[in-house]
Amino acid sequence: AQSVAQPEDQVNVAEGNPLTVKCTYSVSGNPYLFWYVQYPNRGLQFLLKYITGDNLVKGSYGFEAEFNKSQTSFHLKKPSALVSDSALYFCAVRDPGGNNRLAFGKGNQVVVIP
C-alpha cells in the first residue's frame, strides 16, 4: 500500500528564512504526490502536485517542491517564510490503482517566528 512519511512534528523557522518541510514516500509504480496546507479551524487547501514532468514543481503562495526519485522524497520549500505561513502541512500520495484515494502523512506544524 502507498504511504508517506513526514519525519518531523514541528518545524520552526524565523521569518524571512528558507522553509523546508520533509516528506518521503513509498509506492509501487509512478507516484502522484501532493502537498496540502491546513490553517486553524479550516479545511485542507491544495498547494501543489507532482504527476510527471519537471522535478521542481511550483504551487500556491510561493511554495515549491522537489521530486527526487532516487531518495523517494518530495520536500516542500519556500525561499522566504512569512508569519502567515504558520499552519499544518500535509504530504499525500495517490493510489496508483485509481479511485483517487489519497494517503496522507501525519502532518507537520510549521511555526514562523517574527
Add this chain to the structure above:
Amino acid sequence: EAGVAQSPRYKIIEKRQSVAFWCNPISGHATLYWYQQILGQGPKLLIQFQNNGVVDDSQLPKDRFSAERLKGVDSTLKIQPAKLEDSAVYLCASIPRGGEATGELFFGEGSRLTVL
C-alpha cells in the same frame, strides 16, 4: 464559486449517542469523499462516492458508521453509537467531473466531533 459546505461545525455528544454530519459539495462535483482526521494524524479516507454510488468504503467501520448520497449531490455521514475514539474532525471533500487526473480535492472546513 461556493465551496464545500459542511454542518454542523462543532458537535459534542456522550458516548453511545448518535450524530449525523451533512455535506454539500461544490456544484457539479461528481465525486465526494468523507475523511476522518484524528488530532495529531493525517486525514483517513472513510468512504468515497461517485455520484450516488459507493466506490470505496473499505475503511469505514460499518458496525457504527454509515453514509449515503441518495441523489448524487449532498451526503450524510452518521455514527451510531459513538465511541470515545470517534472524537475527530470529519472532513468532506469533492472533485470535479474530469478532475480525477489532477487529484486535487476541494475540502470543506470540517465538522469537529467530541465524544465524552
